[in-house]
Amino acid sequence: MEVTLQNLTKKFPSRDRKKREEVTAVSDFTFKIPDGKLIALLGPSGCGKSTTLNLISGLQKPTSGKIFFGEDDVTGLPPEKRGIGLVFQNYALYPHLTVQQNIMFPLENLKGKEKLTREKMLEKAQAAAKLVQIDELMERKPGELSGGQQQRVAIARALVKMPRVLLMDEPLSNLDARLRLQTREEIRRIQRETGITTIFVTHDQEEAMSISDMIVVMKEGVLQQIGRPQEVYDSPANLFVAKFLGTPPINVFRGQVRDGWLYLGTEAVLEAKGIGNREVYAGIRPEGFRLQKDGPFGCALRGVEVMGRDVSVICQSEASLDPQIRAIIDSESTVDPQAPVVRFGLNPRKVLLFDRETEERILEG
Numbered sequence: 001m002e003v004t005l006q007n008l009t010k011k012f013p014s015r016d017r018k019k020r021e022e023v024t025a026v027s028d029f030t031f032k033i034p035d036g037k038l039i040a041l042l043g044p045s046g047c048g049k050s051t052t053l054n055l056i057s058g059l060q061k062p063t064s065g066k067i068f069f070g071e072d073d074v075t076g077l078p079p080e081k082r083g084i085g086l087v088f089q090n091y092a093l094y095p096h097l098t099v100q101q102n103i104m105f106p107l108e109n110l111k112g113k114e115k116l117t118r119e120k121m122l123e124k125a126q127a128a129a130k131l132v133q134i135d136e137l138m139e140r141k142p143g144e145l146s147g148g149q150q151q152r153v154a155i156a157r158a159l160v161k162m163p164r165v166l167l168m169d170e171p172l173s174n175l176d177a178r179l180r181l182q183t184r185e186e187i188r189r190i191q192r193e194t195g196i197t198t199i200f201v202t203h204d205q206e207e208a209m210s211i212s213d214m215i216v217v218m219k220e221g222v223l224q225q226i227g228r229p230q231e232v233y234d235s236p237a238n239l240f241v242a243k244f245l246g247t248p249p250i251n252v253f254r255g256q257v258r259d260g261w262l263y264l265g266t267e268a269v270l271e272a273k274g275i276g277n278r279e280v281y282a283g284i285r286p287e288g289f290r291l292q293k294d295g296p297f298g299c300a301l302r303g304v305e306v307m308g309r310d311v312s313v314i315c316q317s318e319a320s321l322d323p324q325i326r327a328i329i330d331s332e333s334t335v336d337p338q339a340p341v342v343r344f345g346l347n348p349r350k351v352l353l354f355d356r357e358t359e360e361r362i363l364e365g
Contacts, residue, residue, distance in 0.1 A: 001069050001083075001164040001197045003033040003056065008065035010051050010221075025051040027221040029065070033214075038191045038198045040208035043218035044244070049201045050169055052218070056199060057167050058082050069164055082165070085158030085196075089170040091150045093142040093157075100138040103128055103156045110161075128156040131190060148179040155187070159194065166191070166198040172207065184211050205245050209233065217241050234349075239359040242283045242352055248312075248326045250352070253319040255282040262353070264319040269297040270346050272353065279356040281321075288350025289313070289327035291335065295343035299325055304337045311335065315342055 008029040011022040026048045033039050041049040054060040056067060058079035066075045074082050093102050103125040107116055116124070129135040132152040142150055151171060158166060171187070172180045188211040191198045202208050208215050209229035217224040217232065217240075225237040236242035242250050253264050257275045261268040262282060289297075291313075299315035302324065306312075313327040313335055327344065329335075335342060353362040 002035045003165055003197060003199070004068040005029050005031055005052075005056070006066045006068070008052070008055060008067065009063045010048075010055055010060065011063045025221050026055065026062075029221075029223055031216060031223065031226055033197060033199065036195045036197055037213040038188065038200060038211060040200045040202055040212040040215045041218060042202060042205060042208045042215050042244075043224075044203060046220075047218040048221035049203075049218050051221075053167050053169050053199060053201050056165070057084050057086060083161075083163050085161065085163035085166045087151075087154050087158045087166070087168040087171045089173050091142070091154045091174075093150060093153055095142050097141070098138065099129070099134060099140055099142075099145070099153050100125055102142070102153055103160050106157060106161050124160050125156075128160040131159065131193065132156045132186065146179075147175050148183055151175065151183055152186070155190065159190070159196070162194070163196065166196045168198065169201045170203070171200070172202070172204075180207070187211060206247055209245070217244060235361070236352065237361055239281055239283065239354045239361075242354070242361075246285060248286045248328070250283045250285055251325045251327075252321045253282045253284070253317065254321065254356075255280045255319065255353075257353070262351070264297060264317065267296055267298065270348060270351055275353065275362055280362065281354040281356060281359065283352040283354065284346060285350040285352075286312075286326050286328040288347045289329060290345040290347060291329050291333045292343055292345040295345040297344045297346060298341050299344070301335070301337070301339050301342045304335050306331070313342060 008026055010026040011024050014021050014023055029052060041052055043049050055062050058077060066073055104121050107121040107124060110116060126135060129138060132155050134149060134152045137149060172183055175183060184207055212229055214226060215229050215232055216226050219240050225232055225241050232241065233245050256263045257272045257280055258277050260271060260273050262270045262272040264282060299317045301315050303314040304311060309331050311329050311331050311333060313329060315325045317325055354360060355362055
């Protein structure tokens with residue numbers, strides 16, 4: 001099911017009675033979600049991603065704009081009429097019901113032509129449980145399950161009616177690191193097997209990049225960029241997107257482009273043709289540093305962390321916006337931890353330039 005948002009806006013009354021200005025949670029949001037894809041709404045807390053999900057689900061009404069499922073305008077429809085499945089952060093299971101009863105609950109509320117026999121409901125519940133691999137736990141109650149198992153029950157309950165659109169709001173936040181990794185892989189498998197258009201809200205960029213077909217990056221209710229995860233990582237539209245994506249985060253420097261060269265401090269570190277002389281922010285991904293004895297960029301060495309397959313070099317530069325620079329180099333490279341300075345060459349593909357005033361990306365040439 002293709003989902004289209006047209007100029008979607010949501011405003012809330014100000015909590016400050018003295019100020020009558022409304023708070024804009026989602027601002028003129030327009031994008032199209034292709035049929036059968038898994039899309040992540042990504043951004044920091046308060047950016048409007050959960051509000052966007054609530055607008056799509058019908059739990060909240062937009063101030064303006066429209067929502068389409070395929071050709072159907074669902075803007076005015078209540079949630080139960082939209083054909084959606086919802087999975088929340090806190091699972092929202094009924095503790096007094098068994099797993100089977102929890103999964104069957106949405107089917108028991110069907111009326112009229114949609115009403116099912118008990119045999120059909122049991123069949124659908126068993127199929128949903130098998131899909132999320134909890135079919136052997138049907139007689140247990142939520143209190144007897146682990147967090148990961150409870151989340152699978154919540155997903156099965158959302159899938160049992162085979163919704164047109166599956167909506168997931170921070171579904172992995174309550175799980176520990178190992179379970180998060182395992183469950184996100186399961187969500188991707190389930191989405192591919194069912195082919196249901198899925199919208200996944202998260203603040204975890206690693207989570208979003210690992211399972212999504214596309215990511216939608218938001219800031220303060222405004223759409224920043226849409227694209228495939230790797231494309232957005234490699235070619236961020238602005239400094240905010242560049243800083244939000246990546247672990248460890250991108251290193252940002254105050255720089256200048258002069259006569260076709262990028263200067264960080266007094267050092268000409270990289271060619272920058274076709275840009276013109278200007279003040280810039282230079283973002284260098286941690287993997288963009290190459291250890292080089294006579295490299296053009298020197299930093300004060302502060303520490304070396306051996307991470308197994310990689311080595312993390314911690315250093316400082318007066319041009320850096322952050323207290324520390326983190327460079328990731330190959331584990332076969334050796335760094336003298338007692339050396340006062342470490343020098344690098346830079347991978348041009350991992351160096352991104354941004355306008356100092358607008359913070360928009362600058363493209364060479």
